[in-house]
Amino acid sequence: QKEVEQDPGPLSVPEGAIVSLNCTYSNSAFQYFMWYRQYSRKGPELLMYTYSSGNKEDGRFTAQVDKSSKYISLFIRDSQPSDSATYLCAMMVTGFQKLVFGTGTRLLVSP
Amino acid sequence: EAGVAQSPRYKIIEKRQSVAFWCNPISGHATLYWYQQILGQGPKLLIQFQNNGVVDDSQLPKDRFSAERLKGVDSTLKIQPAKLEDSAVYLCASSRGPGGPNQPQHFGDGTRLSIL
Numbered sequence: 001q002k003e004v005e006q007d008p009g010p011l012s013v014p015e016g017a018i019v020s021l022n023c024t025y026s027n028s029a030f031q032y033f034m035w036y037r038q039y040s041r042k043g044p045e046l047l048m049y050t051y052s053s054g055n056k057e058d059g060r061f062t063a064q065v066d067k068s069s070k071y072i073s074l075f076i077r078d079s080q081p082s083d084s085a086t087y088l089c090a091m092m093v094t095g096f097q098k099l100v101f102g103t104g105t106r107l108l109v110s111p
Numbered sequence: 112e113a114g115v116a117q118s119p120r121y122k123i124i125e126k127r128q129s130v131a132f133w134c135n136p137i138s139g140h141a142t143l144y145w146y147q148q149i150l151g152q153g154p155k156l157l158i159q160f161q162n163n164g165v166v167d168d169s170q171l172p173k174d175r176f177s178a179e180r181l182k183g184v185d186s187t188l189k190i191q192p193a194k195l196e197d198s199a200v201y202l203c204a205s206s207r208g209p210g211g212p213n214q215p216q217h218f219g220d221g222t223r224l225s226i227l
Contacts (some may be wrong), residue, residue, distance in 0.1 A: 001187055008151060043115070043218030044154065044203055051211075088153050097142065097209045098167060099216065101153030 003027050006089055006102030009092065015111050019076040023089035024103045026070065030091040031098075033065050035074045038086045047087075048074070058089045112138060116220035117203050123225045129191035132222045136184070136205030142166075142214060143180055145188050154202055154213040160186065161209055190224075199227045 006023045013019055021035075032051055036044035050056045053067045062075040076083055088105040116135040122132050136143050141162050157176065159167040159218035162183040171178070175194070181187040191195055200223050204216040 004153075006153075026183045041220065043204070045216045045218070049215075088112075090153070094209065096151075096213065097144075097159065097206065097211075097214075098156055099154075101155070102152050103151065 001026055003092060004089060004102040005022050007105055008103050010106040012108045012110065013079055015081060015109055017079050017081060019079050019107060021087050021105050021107070023072050024070055025091055027100040029093045031094040032092040033063070033072050033089040034099070035061055035063060036088040036090060038088060042044070045090055081109050081111050084109050086099060115205055115217055115218040116202055117222055119222055120220070121223045123227065124193055125227050126195055127192040129189065130193055130224065131187050131189045132201050134186045134203030134208050134219060136203070137217055140205035140207055142206045142209050143186050144204040145186070146204065146222070148200045149200055166209065168213055195226050198224060
């Protein structure tokens with residue numbers, strides 16, 4: 001079993017839709033949860049991070065963490081074609097900088 | 112602020128040949144990482160440097176991969192001899208320090224390696 005599981009997609013939605021991206025994990029020691037966006041032939045860029053459980057909002061993006069279920073989500077409101085990319089979840093144990101990534105979900109937003 | 116620079120962008124070699132990748136981190140960033148990203152997978156950490164010392168190389172195939180960070184700035188990653196399964200994108204990242212996400216990792220655009 002992988003430490004972090006993520007549906008690879010692709011996930012296709014029309015412009016303006018609400019998008020839900022999810023990851024599950026098995027290591028209960030993970031405390032930091034991050035979402036990266038990766039455009040084709042580019043490196044990942046950090047979108048958001050949360051510490052432990054709870055919600056965090058930044059513009060059209062909302063990150064949620066449910067540690068009891070070992071489940072994290074990223075919601076994108078009013079999705080735009082420019083949001084088309086691969087979204088990677090990543091997790092870290094407190095005190096260590098080692099990131100463990102999911103496989104990434106490819107998102108396609110059509111105009 | 113200039114980003115993480117990597118070269119070359121693309122490399123094609125035959126199996127059993129050797130190859131080297133170069134990374135220049137963001138100025139002032141003490142921590143440097145090399146990741147391997149196989150098509151359809153997330154990045155996997157190969158090695159982490161703090162200044163010019165190795166912090167974590169537990170997932171580096173040491174029989175064929177080597178990396179160095181002389182003077183605590185630029186870094187090179189070498190593969191010798193290359194195998195077909197080494198075909199991947201090699202990403203370099205840097206951060207100010209080895210702390211949590213308050214010192215986020217910034218990634219370069221990677222070197223895409225194809226093994227024939």
